Amino acid sequence: MRFRPFTRLAGAGLALLVLANGPAAAQSDFDLSPEQPGRPHHERVAAAVDAVPEGFAFVRPGYLTVAVNPSGGPPIATYATDAATVIGADPDYASLVADSLGLKLDLVPVAWADWPLGLTSGKYDAVISNVGVTEERKLKFDFSSYRQGLHGIFARKGSGIGRIAEPKDIAGLRIIVGAGTNQEHILLEWDRRNLAAGLKPAELQYFDNEATGLVALRSGRADAIVQPNGQLIFIAARDGNIERLGTLSAGWPERSDVAIATRKGSGLADALTAATNALIKDGSLQRALDRWQLGEEILPRSQTNPPGLPKF
Incomplete structure (x- = not known):
């Protein structure tokens, strides 16, 4: 080598680089507007709601508070053309999960390095930010898979x-x-x-x-x-x-799962897995990923704490 x-x-x-280098050229393929008229929505999923532990305290009552890192860039997560609204495949998925739990979405932009501490300290209910499952991360967090890396x-x-x-x-x-x-x-x-x-x-x-x-x-x-x-x-x-x-x-020669991260032992992961499986079954997640040209990355089913990448 x-x-x-x-x-x-x-x-x-x-994110700033790709937008600065010509968002207009990508507009025909991706909607980067803050309004996001094509963002999908979903009805409440009883199985997901029932899987939330009794007495579970969401960070903000009536909301699913989700951290996301916009600097990863489109189509995963980025700032819209107003430089303030976070859009992308992960925000769309977060919206669908919140809908499935009968909650509103509170999307919190965070730096990638900050999400682990913010999650463990209780600032967010979950992190949906292209987080890959690793065996090392599973020691500190629970995961609900939704996409392959x-x-x-x-x-x-x-x-x-x-x-x-x-x-x-x-x-x-x-x-x-x-x-x-x-x-x-x-x-x-x-x-x-x-x-x-x-x-x-x-x-x-x-x-x-x-x-x-x-x-x-x-x-x-x-x-x-x-x-x-x-x-x-x-x-x-x-x-x-x-x-x-x-x-x-990303886990060659094995599959690498991307997942929602939640606090270890919080009990929320099973509810998020149930919500994701409902979204997979009725095609909602497929449509959300297709919207950002990521449909090929969908998993056949969501798992709680699937096998993760080993440390190298």
Whole structure:
């Protein structure tokens, strides 16, 4: 594996970056307005309401208080064109879950680093913010799964690279990836296997920010980019000059679940799992994810505390 000098990707600025680089171009594919007329709603689900522990005290009576990190970027969660309203697939899902419990939604924007302490200290009832289930996190939180974590592998249109589905497909390629991410961890393992098989090494490239990396990709200085699938789907719709070559499970070779996080032992997870399964069964969650072009990531059923990724 050959390396270029690198710094960590500046992911915290992604939401502002993608909007600043041309929201109008993505409007035909994504509604970034604060009004969100297409946001789905749902009726009360008796099984979910009945699963809430007797005497459970919600942070705000009559509301489901949910923390979300808007800096993850569209289509997962971002700020609307008014720079104040949080929108995206996770806010839509949070709204559906609140409806299912017969509650209103109180969506609280938080920094990614702040949600664990805020949740354990009782500031929120739940966190719905693209949180992947790990065995380490399960020691401190309960989870209700709703989506699988996928990474997208994209290249400039017309690159001629072909489909990327297994380790041998990256041999000899120059790939942009975030330092310290699990997608980097997976690519390193793929490259190790390729080298053991006598194939050409891949070259991982790291950039200060996403915009610089995309310029390198479009100019031919890099062959592919690997990031969370939703982020690259949005960029492809916005810019029109990159295309997907494949997807990669965030837990390769296993499936990686994304889930609602709740306080450990609070008892709320089973109610959220019941609500999610009702949303899956009647197609509401599918429609919500389709709205943000994430329909392929839906799980066949929600589980409370499913198997999580091991620490690496």
